[in-house]
Amino acid sequence: MLKTDLHTGWTVRAAGGPIPSGIAASPVPATVPGTVHTDLLAAGLIPDPYLGGNEADLAWFHRSAWIYDTVVTAAPAGDGERVDLVFDGLDTVAAVSFGGAEVGRTRNMHRSYRFDVRHLLHDGGIPLSVRFDSALDYAEQSERELGSRPRPYHHPFNAVRKMACSFGWDWGPDLQTAGIWKSVRLERWHTARLATVRPLATRDRLTVHIDLERAADVPVTVEVTAGEHTAVIELPGGIDQGAVELAVPDAPLWWPAGYGDQPLVDVTVTLRDSTETLDEHHSRVGFRDVQLDESPDEHGSRFALSVNGTEIFVLGLNWIPEDHLLTRITRERLEASVDRAVAANANLLRVWGGGIWETGDFYDVCDERGVLVWQDFPLACAAYSEEEPLRSEILTEARENVARLAPHPSLILWNGGNENIWGHEDWGWKEALNGATWGARYYYEDFPALLAELDPTRPYHPGSPSSPGFAPEDVHPNDDRHGTRHEWEAWNRQDYTHHDGFVPRFCSEFGWQAPPTWATLTAALAPEDLRKESAAFLLHQKAEDGNGKLDRGLAHHMRVPADFGDWHWATQLNQARATRYAVDHLRSHAPRTMGSIIWQLNDCWPVTSWAVVDGAGRLKPAWYALRRAYAAIRVSFVRRGDRTLLAVINDSDLPWRESARFRRLRFDGTVLAEISSDVSVTPRSVTLIDIAPSLLAASDPTREALVADAGGLRATHLFAEDKDLNYDPAAVRAHTVAVEGGYSVTVTAASFARDVAVLADRVAPDAVVDDMLIDLLPGENHTFQVLTDSVVDAETFSAPEVLRSANVLTSPAKVG
Structure with missing residues (x-):
């Protein structure tokens, strides 16, 4: 087989819709793979849609049409030769013309297309054109034909097979791209x-x-080589399917991160006829078994994933597309993003159903790092028609992508969709649907049947959340006793302490919002827009009443600052605390609870969101909190009803034995009660330790803290909320020296200092600090290492907007 990429010589031009005159005038050079947005941005014809209010100014794209053109030179087909024009991905509503003849139409960005063009080849240049029409126009027309179905946003994203968040989400822009994206x-x-x-x-x-696929009815041979093992089968003429099975008793086992190594074995499949090699396919596999335990128990029914017979407590993060403009995502960006998850001690990424079937690069990166992947079928937060033509598109893309992703050992679970079953039960859909189809057939029949055929090696879950084995009308899909749970009541209406009221078997979504880092925010917004009420700031806050929820969430624990810089720090700190509080709760309930998947790891542009890494790849304070909460060994105070306990988590293969020192002390360092005890925790388990009454009997709750230290780890418990505590607002000072690669910042506490942080990006945009959110007792110090290529005044690291803690938010002058 001869493959010739057609990635050069392209232009793109407007073909219809409300195109600005300066753009409609003439073609511009086009990058393939790419999109119209990236081409016009490169040509300087549109502003960066991620900055200021530009997203709203580019809404005319939604109704636009475009034509990509190039010229192909290809010799005529020889006798018996097939020549196919292959598109790995077209976004989305397209008509393809080759040599002046239309060869096909597409309506699905999630699948590939192959057109036989041998009869159109001739000597000389052959024009190739792809016209893209408005996906929004098509979706609206499809909705009129199929009937309207419930969805959470204005645009009918559920009526077209395009990335759902292309049409905007509660963390993403509404840009509606078009182009040859693969x-x-x-x-x-x-x-x-x-x-x-x-x-x-x-x-x-x-x-x-x-x-x-055959062009001649002759015998062929298929040879499969995996490492040192080889097998061959003959396929007679007329037979177009076969299977080769290799026993590999000496296979090196592939393990998730934290459980072992990740050996990958090359697999080569060679197709031959009697005279030559016809085609080859190369992939890699990892040898491992995957199981999902959903057996009943005294609490309900389990949801526990195992690899090679070992149960895994899932320490996960939800994954959205790394950039809304998908064609800008490189393998290097994926490596950096997945590495940030690994550095946070995560072992799983859930590919959320409002995005895409992730790329081979993404899966390769996860395979190599031992990061498990949970892949949603791309159906999210909406009812989906089960009628044609949507049905065939969904099943065709599913078949193709299941086969494409099946070799990857990191792929551990298929999931039918995101919040669709829950939505049908709780969000008023039944009345709106009035008996119309909504997707149940996909989740309960089609996808299980397809996987039984194509990939019986992995478990399937009908939806997140759902309670498998029960009809939704009998057991609620978000019941914490069964299956998976999404916990959004805490963020939307309660407080992060609301997590204490539920013990889910597996929590696959929960989270808390905060703005991006200061460097990311100030690069996206003009100085005059650095106000939480500014139009530009609100355009980058997509959640319904997002700022109101941020303020109400703060008010449970802290005073709400009037100063924007202080408010920015306070909301970031509250996100970090919410993150570690929820994770500590979930992990402390193992093995009843066996999974925690934070919403979310990443952002696709600069935005206030639930991500722990912002849209520029900078680490928010919550990332540091998550890294500590996801550590293999963790000590933390947790609640059981009206009791405070110390949870000691050992998610390692070795026993953990240490002496624990408990102290109740005043903020000035005076020790009021002290007890030491030995702690022993077996591998992959949790020990809960009762706290002596003398340690919990605070004489002045506003000036005392309970601290537990064991094995270099510290847990801190306060007896009142920050807004009621008598912190010393000037508890710390810093001394900074230049070192190779950056700066060393030593912070010393004169009084108890809570959640000390050095916000290094406020000093230099490239600066990254090694740790954050450190609790210091009087007389203690901690040295932060800051990596940066910038040369700055060392004193800036002591500036009040850089050297932060919870203490600095207590001054009445700083609140409104």
């Missing part, structure tokens, strides 16, 4: 080609399924 090429072949190769590896066995 590779395009000509493929020349004869006799037969490998249409699909599907390697399925378990702990000691590899089965490779092969589907052929």
Whole structure:
């Protein structure tokens, strides 16, 4: 087979809609893969949609049409030769013309397309054009034909197979891209080609399924090589499917991060006829088994994932597309983002159902790092028609992508969709639907049947959240006794302490908002817009009443600052506390609870959101809180009803034995009660320690803290909320020296200092600090290491907007 990429010589031009005159005038150079937004941005014809109020100014894109043009030079087809024009992805509503003839139309960005163009080849240049029409126009027309179905946002994203968050989300912009977003090429072949190769590896066995497309009815041979093992099958003429099974008793086991190594084995599939090699396929596999335990128990029914027979407490993060403009996402960006998850001690990423079927690069990166992947089918927060033409598109894309992703050992779970079953039960859909289809057939019949055929090696979950094995009308899909749970009542209406009221079997979504880091925010907004009520700030705050929820969430614990800089720090600190509080609660309930998946790891642009890493890849304070909360060994104070306990978590393979020192002390350092005890925790388990009454009997709750230290780890418990505590607002001072690669900032406490942080990005945009949110007792110090290429005045690290803590938020002068 000969493959020729067609990525050069493209232009794009307006073809219809409310295009500004300066853009409609002439074609501009186009990058393929790419989108119209990135091409016009590169040409200087539109402003950066991520800055200021530009997103709203580019809404005319929603009704626009565009034509991509290039010229292809390709020799005529030989006898018996097939020549296919292959698009790996078109976004979204497109008509493809080759040599002046229309060869196909597309309505789905989540699948590939192949067109036979051998009859259109001739010597000389052949024009190739792709016209993209408005996906919004198409979705609205489709909705009129199929009937309106409930959704949370204005645009009918559920009526077209395009990335749902293309149309805007409560953390993402409404840009509605169009373009040739994946590779395009000509493929020349004869006799037969490998249409699909599907390697399925378990702990000691590899089965490779092969589907052929034939151009001649002759015998062919398929050879499969995996490491040192090889097997061959013959496929007679007329047979276009086969399977090769290899026993690999000596296979090196692939393990998740924190449980072992991640050896990957190259797999080569070679297709031959009697004279030559016709086609080859290369992939990698990891040998491991995956199980999901959903057995009943005294609490309800379990939801526990196992790899190679070992149960895994999932320390996860939800994953959205790394950039709203998808074609700007490189493998290097994916590596950096996944590495940030690994550095936060996470072992799983959940690919959320309002985005895309993730790329091979994403999965390769996870395979190499031992990061488990939970892949949603891309259906989110809406009712979906089960009628044609939408039904065929959903099932066709599902078949293609299941086969494409099946080789990856990191893929551990298929999930039917996001919040669709829950929405049907709780969000008023039943009345709105009035008996119309809403997607149940996909979740309960189609996807399970497809996976039974294509990938029986992995478990399937019908929806997040859902309670498998029960009809939704019998057991609520968000019941904490079964399956998966999303906990959004805490953020939307309560407080992060609301988590204490539930013990989910597996919590696959929960989180708390905060603005991006200061450097990211100030790069996106003009100085005059650095107000939480400014139009530009609110355009970058997509959550319903998001700022109101931020303020109400603060008010439970802290005074709400009037100064914007203080408010920015306070909301970031509250997000960090909410994160660690919820995670500590969930982990302390293992093995009843066996999973925590924070919403969310990343952002796709600069925005106030639930992400712990902002849209520029900078670490928010919550990331540091999560890293500590997800550590293999963790000590933290937790609540059980009206009791305060110390939870000691050992998620390692070795026993953990240390002496724990408990002290109740005044903020000035005076020790009021002290007890030491030995702590022993077996591997992969949790020990809860009762606290002696003398340690909890605070004589002045506004000036005392309970501190537990064990094995270099510290847990702190306060007896009142920050707004009621008599912190010393000037409890710390810093001394900074320049060191190789940056600066060393030593902070010393004169009084108890809570959640000390050095916000290094406020000194230099490239600056990154090694740790954050440190509790210091009087006389203690901590040295923060700051990496930066910038040369700055060392004194700036002592500036009040840089050297932060909870203490500085207590001054009445700083609140409104």
